[in-house]
Amino acid sequence: MEMAEKSFSRMGQNSSESHNCAKSILTSDRLQIVVTLAEFFNETWEAANCANCLKNNSEGLSNSTEEFLDLFNKSLTCFEHNLQGQTVYLSPNNYTEVCKNCNETYTKLNDLYNNLQRMNRQGGESGHSAHLCIDVEDAMNITRKLWSRTFNCSFPCSDTVPVIAVSSFILFLPIVFYLSSFLHSKQKKRILILPKRIQSNASLVNIQEKYS
16 A cells, blocks of 8 residues: 555656656546545545554564554454354353453553553644544454453453442432431421420429419
């Protein structure tokens, strides 16, 4: 793809002697198929964010991309290896061994993908700040679909404990509020009732003295 782009660019930047030759090749047919194909390949390259998987000089895959693809292949190999051992003894819907034995590899792959996303937003090894290239995104989507839908494996979230703590706190807030309101109102009632009791006791003493 990159070689074709460079060749096309050179065709438009040749010396005056070969300018007519290049022009005749690019516009020889009414559809201008060479120009159309070049534009199509350029648009596809940009839409797929292919440059984000390459080094700054575009002379090969970046180190992070190679690391990701290596973990991706290891994950698929782990899935396949554990599936071979299960098909004879377990039902098709039971993939316990896959979830248990491949959890570490899948976790590393998922963490690396999340790190690549964060790096890419800030401009990573490729120097481009955009989405990850389509190869990496498709590979991660395939792996996540296999892990969650096909194998029905759960992935422990690191934010589970804080979420549960905050949810529990919010859940108990109304209970604490109503309880404190109830105790406060009950205390007020006691304060209001106390003078009545004193007054009634004083009246009782006066009546007893009057008739004694």
